[in-house]
Amino acid sequence: MQSAPRTRVQRRPVHGVLLLDKPLGLSSNAALQKAKWLLRAEKAGHTGTLDPLASGVLPLCFGAATKFSQLQLDAPKTYEAIARLGVTTATGDAEGAVLQRREVDPAQLTAERLAAVQQRFTGPIHQLPPMHSALKKDGRALYEYARAGVTLERSTREVVVLALKLTLVQSEPPFADLKIVASCSKGTYIRTLAEDIGAALGCGAHLVFLRRTASGGIGVERCITLEQFEALPEAARLARLQAPESLLAGHARVTLDGENAARFLSGLRRRGPWPNARAVAVFGDNPRSLLGVGHIAGGELIPDRLLSPLEIRQILQGSPQPEAGVLSGK
Known part of the structure; x- marks a missing residue:
């Protein structure tokens, strides 16, 4: 008897952060792959390996948020x-x-x-x-x-x-x-x-x-278990994601107008009356959108990691908004 053909999952662009309470007995990568499958996400990464015999906080990054996952990897x-x-x-x-x-x-x-x-x-x-x-x-x-x-x-x-x-x-x-x-x-x-x-x-x-x-200010009380996440309808799963910018709670913030935002996105430095800062989250003002991260030295805003124009459009079309204080520990 021939088995039924497997249904191919149609992947889609998903951008955000899932605060997962990883269960015992599952590797970090297995938990990531399960969540990725439940979201039908194209791109995903976790933020620090937890042994199968350990449980607890494991933020999972999807799409554009993977560009900032190192911040959680390095966090206490x-x-x-x-x-x-x-x-x-x-x-x-x-x-x-x-x-x-x-x-x-x-x-x-x-x-x-x-x-x-x-x-x-x-x-x-x-x-x-x-x-x-x-x-x-x-x-x-x-x-x-x-x-x-x-x-x-x-x-x-x-x-x-x-x-x-x-x-x-x-x-x-x-x-x-x-x-x-x-x-x-x-x-x-x-x-x-x-x-x-x-x-x-x-x-x-x-x-x-x-x-x-x-992990990095994220308490386990803010996390959802894989079992709880799987039980949600698809729209509710997407609503559990925090926006990529929620990973940047400790960054200084700079907002650029349309022309300067476009130049910054192309990798050019911008000059302005800003104090020196090692970590800056940079936004465009119309519409308000995360452009990437950089640093400021001698009045110059220098790009470090940028979102692509496509990622920005996709986030504006359907990205969840961050909850205040979710990743800041407040």
Whole structure:
């Protein structure tokens, strides 16, 4: 019996940002592809990989918004994690084979001792990237080498833990669980942080729970789950998208008249009475539309990343408008 032919999805231009609460068990790319399919979008990208065993904030960019996704990739992130003290694993999480078990006496994990370790891991620290990670070497992810039983030499990298809170939580003896709330810079491995904290406490640790609760000012309370998003009718899905300019909440703003907007869009610098600024969102005034981003030096507005005239027309014809404060954290 011949199977029915597959229906080809008709892709379309979609421009905006979806604030997704990624579920457990799904890779960031799988979540992106699912949302892209639900929107029938032509172009999409995510803003920072979350492991399949982690859930939480994953902004997804579509169309013109992908031009500004690096801003979220570089933004600080906040995580809530649970580390099981007394057990180390090959992967640093619950999926790996157990390497060592030690009994942990919670009475010895005093508030003073936790405070000292908390202080030690706050600020600039050095981490050795884990073999079970998406970091690439010679075009292959480290986890591919790890699965083949190969361990590569890696160099430590400096990252910054902006804020850290450690709290003992209820667990079953002979182990103890430690809640970790960390706000950190791009490139920080929470799994490695948990392992290093466990080593500093003298008992070892591995992650049993990880959730990203904020990314660049976006709180998880503003996000929608993939299940909720799929349940919406198509028009309501589009309405959930924030406009591309919502990624530029921290930028200074400059509005250009018609002639200067056209010249800026062609890549030309414009002169004006503007103070120096490292990051500027540039708009045209009639109709009001995002043109791109640039910077100002010595009274010159210099283009950095521009939308195409076609993208601008498509956004004006049907783009959702940003909600105030959605990406600014206000």
